[in-house]
Amino acid sequence: MTTQKKVSRQVTLELEAGNAAMVDIGKMLGPTGVNTRQLKLDYDEATAPQRGEIVPVVVTVFEDRSYALRYKTPPTAHLIRKAVGLEKGAGRPGSQTVAKLSREQLREIAERKLPDLNTDDVEAAMRQIAGTARSMGVLVAD
Known part of the structure; x- marks a missing residue:
């Protein structure tokens, strides 16, 4: 025992x-x-x-x-900043855009974060990551 x-x-x-x-x-x-x-x-x-x-x-x-x-995997905001080459996010997200994140970059981050997210669906993970990006003033390209 x-x-x-x-x-x-x-x-x-x-x-x-x-x-x-x-x-x-x-x-x-x-x-x-x-x-x-x-x-x-x-x-x-x-x-x-x-x-x-x-x-x-x-x-x-x-x-x-x-x-x-x-x-755990690195924080989402850290991965987004690294992908787009930012030091920090926007001062006024929503009215200020500081960078653009491509769909490929979004997918890479989502796949890396998947073990720590509450989903096993990459599309759902991409939506979560896109939400974080928007809150940082980063535009997600279609």
């Missing part, structure tokens, strides 16, 4: 892939007693191929101070 570890805390962190900031990790997980240096090394090693992107991770901390990491 296997005994399940008891979860003491679960936190989602958005960190830079391959180069997580110790400050962010320490601020959120310092009070739990987890070895933050080892957690940073584990995260950096696992996300090294995605350097330059933001990769969220769900950290589950157990009562014995061990942890488990579950990686």
